[in-house]
Amino acid sequence: MAAKVGFDGEAAAALAKELRASFASSKTRSYEWRVSQLNGLLKLTTDHEAEIVDALNSDLSKPEFESLIYEICMVKSSCKLAIKQLKSWMKPKKAKPSMTTFPSSAKIVSEPLGVVLVISAWNYPFLLSLDPVVGAIAAGNAVVLKPSELAPATSSLLAKLLGKYMDSSSVRVVEGAVAETSALLEQKWDKICYTGNARVGRIVMASAAKHLTPVLLELGGKSPVVVDSGINLQVASRRIIVGKWGCNNGQACISPDYIITTKDFASKLVDAMKSELDSFYGKNPLQSKDLSRIVNYNHYARLTNLLDEDKVSGKVIHGGERDTSNLRIAPTILLDVPQDSLMMQEEIFGPLLPIIAVDKIEDSFDLINSGTKPLAAYLFTNSQKLKDQFVRNISAGGMVINDTTIHLAVPSLPFGGVGESGMGAYHGKFSFEAFSHKKAVVCRGFLGDASLRYPPYTEGKLSV
Ligand code: NAD
Numbered sequence: 001m002a003a004k005v006g007f008d009g010e011a012a013a014a015l016a017k018e019l020r021a022s023f024a025s026s027k028t029r030s031y032e033w034r035v036s037q038l039n040g041l042l043k044l045t046t047d048h049e050a051e052i053v054d055a056l057n058s059d060l061s062k063p064e065f066e067s068l069i070y071e072i073c074m075v076k077s078s079c080k081l082a083i084k085q086l087k088s089w090m091k092p093k094k095a096k097p098s099m100t101t102f103p104s105s106a107k108i109v110s111e112p113l114g115v116v117l118v119i120s121a122w123n124y125p126f127l128l129s130l131d132p133v134v135g136a137i138a139a140g141n142a143v144v145l146k147p148s149e150l151a152p153a154t155s156s157l158l159a160k161l162l163g164k165y166m167d168s169s170s171v172r173v174v175e176g177a178v179a180e181t182s183a184l185l186e187q188k189w190d191k192i193c194y195t196g197n198a199r200v201g202r203i204v205m206a207s208a209a210k211h212l213t214p215v216l217l218e219l220g221g222k223s224p225v226v227v228d229s230g231i232n233l234q235v236a237s238r239r240i241i242v243g244k245w246g247c248n249n250g251q252a253c254i255s256p257d258y259i260i261t262t263k264d265f266a267s268k269l270v271d272a273m274k275s276e277l278d279s280f281y282g283k284n285p286l287q288s289k290d291l292s293r294i295v296n297y298n299h300y301a302r303l304t305n306l307l308d309e310d311k312v313s314g315k316v317i318h319g320g321e322r323d324t325s326n327l328r329i330a331p332t333i334l335l336d337v338p339q340d341s342l343m344m345q346e347e348i349f350g351p352l353l354p355i356i357a358v359d360k361i362e363d364s365f366d367l368i369n370s371g372t373k374p375l376a377a378y379l380f381t382n383s384q385k386l387k388d389q390f391v392r393n394i395s396a397g398g399m400v401i402n403d404t405t406i407h408l409a410v411p412s413l414p415f416g417g418v419g420e421s422g423m424g425a426y427h428g429k430f431s432f433e434a435f436s437h438k439k440a441v442v443c444r445g446f447l448g449d450a451s452l453r454y455p456p457y458t459e460g461k462l463s464v
Pocket of ligand 1: 124147176181219
């Protein structure tokens with residue numbers, strides 16, 4: 001995409017300076033400003049629904065249904081929740097004072113951090129750009145948003161619309177790729193929220209460290225699905241399919257990355273999934289309008305490379321069709337993919353779903369724990385014991401039992417990773433908190449001035 005012409009280090013410094021001055025004027029701190037900006041975002045999303053759907057279609061061939069449900073409605077819900085709850089979120093929270101400060105009162109005051117930078121990714125380019133912005137504004141910050149250059153239509157729509165609906169002295173969009181993001185990262189921000197892969201996450205964190213800037217890193221990883229026997233296979237298959245291919249054709253950070261099931265159950269699961277896949281996407285899924293395409297040729301080549309690796313190529317048991325001219329890959333299931341294959345070593349982030357068969361379902365724990373901590377982990381079972389063991393033994397950003405991906409839509413839950421899948425969390429009130437500093441405030445009067453801590457430090461004072 002066309003980078004913003006001339007957006008270099010000097011322009012980034014000027015922008016940061018301008019927004020810092022705006023923040024220093026205190027305008028963004030007021031309840032009224034925050035609500036007016038949140039209403040602006042809500043109106044933008046409502047007024048331009050059709051254009052947003054078109055942009056997402058142009059960037060990813062994203063089905064309209066997915067654009068409406070997973071991007072537009074999610075942003076609207078976040079705005080509405082923040083508008084409704086903002087007064088209570090902003091209200092200082094009373095804290096219990098300590099005996100050592102008696103008499104006193106104590107409270108926690110949420111204050112904005114200042115000027116924050118949001119760097120977002122291409123796969124849910126509308127949601128992942130605006131959802132953090134909702135939190136940043138609700139918390140009273142000035143914001144610079146850098147959408148992904150890999151979703152150019154959405155990026156340019158955001159640049160066009162935010163300027164019209166929001167206070168441009170405090171909320172700005174910078175379009176661009178690595179050079180522009182690098183120029184932004186040279187500046188001092190009060191928080192950086194980055195969504196994307198862990199390699200760039202490290203670059204962001206290293207840049208932030210130079211200024212001791214805190215980071216919220218929303219990364220990815222290999223999210224496993226453990227499937228026990230004795231379950232409702234049809235329902236389980238549908239829920240796995242919709243979490244994988246029904247989420248941007250597998251290009252979602254919490255999409256199931258691989259399945260682990262037992263050797264004697266694998267063929268039943270595969271049969272059920274094949275049958276449901278056929279009923280969802282038909283016999284020729286490359287033609288289905290209900291599946292996104294792969295975002296660009298680089299990602300298409302990355303995915304076909306995973307599929308064509310010698311260790312893997314004979315393992316396809318369903319799908320595998322591809323169409324380079326349209327950047328489409330059909331939903332593909334593989335069985336017994338070796339652990340040392342590229343497919344099992346890196347996040348797939350596309351429509352390929354390997355199934356690993358183990359002797360006992362409990363063997364799945366060691367297998368998952370031998371890798372880096374996933375962003376999400378899923379389990380299908382009727383066994384309460386297995387559910388308890390899963391929650392206790394598996395470390396992941398979030399978990400769902402007997403479904404996939406739906407935790408994302410629960411605003412009372414924090415959304416974020418752990419270990420290599422990220423740090424920090426947002427959504428709902430957690431978004432407000434992610435962009436606020438909780439200031440500890442103790443207040444005293446002049447009465448009851450205990451002299452214990454005043455010198456001279458006599459022994460008698462220690463024995464009290
Ligand atoms: P991407 O290519 O859009 O990159 C993300 C952002 O990083 C972009 O704005 C891009 O301009 C910037 N960037 C890229 N290279 C850079 C560099 N060298 N220096 C500075 N900035 C740079 O997205 P991606 O990384 O392909 O996204 C996919 C990854 O993101 C997957 O790992 C996925 O799991 C993860 N993800 C996580 C979440 C989440 O909420 N946790 C959501 C979506 C995607």
